[in-house]
Amino acid sequence: MCVILIKILEVSLLNKYVINILQPNSYNAMSKAKDDVNHFLNELNFQSINVRKFKNKFEKFAKTRLVIDKKFGFLQQGDILLMQFPTYLGRRFERKLITRLKQRHVKLLVLVHDLDILRFSNKDGSHIPTLKMDVEDLNEYDVVISSNSKMTELLQKNGLKRPVVDLEIFDYYYSKPVSKLPKFETTLNFAGNLKKSEFLYDFSDTLQTKLRLFGLYDKSLKLPKQSEYCGIFTPEDLIIHLDRGFGLVWDGLSSKAIEGKLGNYLKYNNPHKTSLYLASGLPIVMWSGAALSSFISENHIGILIESLDDIDQVLEKISEPDYIMMARNAQKLSEKITSGYFVKNAVNAALSKI
CATH class of the missing domain: 3.40.50.2000 (Glycogen Phosphorylase B;)
Structure with a gap:
């Protein structure tokens, strides 16, 4: 018990960050689910790093290094960064960012919202990563937070090797108490x-x-x-x-x-x-x-x-x-x-x- 309390105290003293993805040319979040995670992690003393989604593949290609340097250049050994998956910043951006942060010994957490290949088709040329690619990417993190036990089973069956925590269900921020029964x-x-x-x-x-x-x-x-x-x-x-x-x-x-x-x-x-x-x-x-x-x-x-x-x-x-x-x-x-x-x-x- 004492070891656990010491571990919690040690973690609480670390610098913790969460990526908050915004719509292009906007201060609005990509989705309420991800915005709510950002809100609740702020209450856990995570600091938000706001990054706007790229407008198109050309901007993504041209500005990847600039955004990584500008937004994440200050992170250093012992810092913790949580990413919400998928980020929709592009697989190339994510892999370059993770490589950079690993070189600096930043600890990486990832919360999996969706596995797009399971819900969308690649027929329209959208180039959605395969499940194998998603698992390869998730194996780059230190700890994976999966949506639920069924998703965890699927990921592990397809090669996920990292420690996993099951979320169970997404939270939903609402500031007013719901006191009246329906x-x-x-x-x-x-x-x-x-x-x-x-x-x-x-x-x-x-x-x-x-x-x-x-x-x-x-x-x-x-x-x-x-x-x-x-x-x-x-x-x-x-x-x-x-x-x-x-x-x-x-x-x-x-x-x-x-x-x-x-x-x-x-x-x-x-x-x-x-x-x-x-x-x-x-x-x-x-x-x-x-x-x-x-x-x-x-x-x-x-x-x-x-x-x-x-x-x-x-x-x-x-x-x-x-x-x-x-x-x-x-x-x-x-x-x-x-x-x-x-x-x-x-x-x-x-x-x-x-």
Whole structure:
């Protein structure tokens, strides 16, 4: 115990940094998930190094060395840098940066948000790194923070050799407490890019369960007849509107079964909308084969299903006391998720492995 406390004290005295990637010509973060990690790590005394995403491959090629020198030239032996993977700064940039920092004996942590080859296709010439390339890159870090145990198993099966810590679930920064339980309704809330959520347009007309939809919407596409389009909101305002029913975590080509790359990606990733719903205090409806399904069942915060065709029968069996129990459990998790409990816990565990 004393050895652990000494180790924690030693790490707390080190200079710790996190890369914060910004949009080109902007002070805005690349995503709320990464911005929230940056926010919570600031609370752990990590200092942010702001780097703007390159506008194009020409700027990336011309300015890689300049950016590395300007933004990271001060780092020295014993310093700790955490990167959020993928950075979208380019594989060439990342490898050059890591080589430079290793020469200076800087300790490197990486938090894996996504493995793009599992969710996107290379058919459009986007040159997404293969899983083998991703694993090669991750093996360059001192400690890897994986999204969850299923992602860890996949990475290790494909050659990951570095020490690993499982995040479990992403946090979701929200400054106001969610004190009121959501209203008991057999309603599904879905937040996301509605145009890309192809399963919505396969939703059976015979189903009675109501859908409340939030997000970018292409009006040329016909939404399910049982749906209500509720609009687009900022992440902070959206939580206020998620005040009833369940939060739906589903993806892919079909509502009848999980199909397509995005659908199957649920086997490995932590969908950020799960964290949004839990931050709101909503119980979850999720595909039973998802990586987060065990987290949902173990914490008694939702329902797991094989097909959305079954949703009417499944929700009919949920009593109001059942719903209140799940909502109270979700509310307890909301307190953790909105305060950065999971990323702080994972990063501290990773620091102990350095």
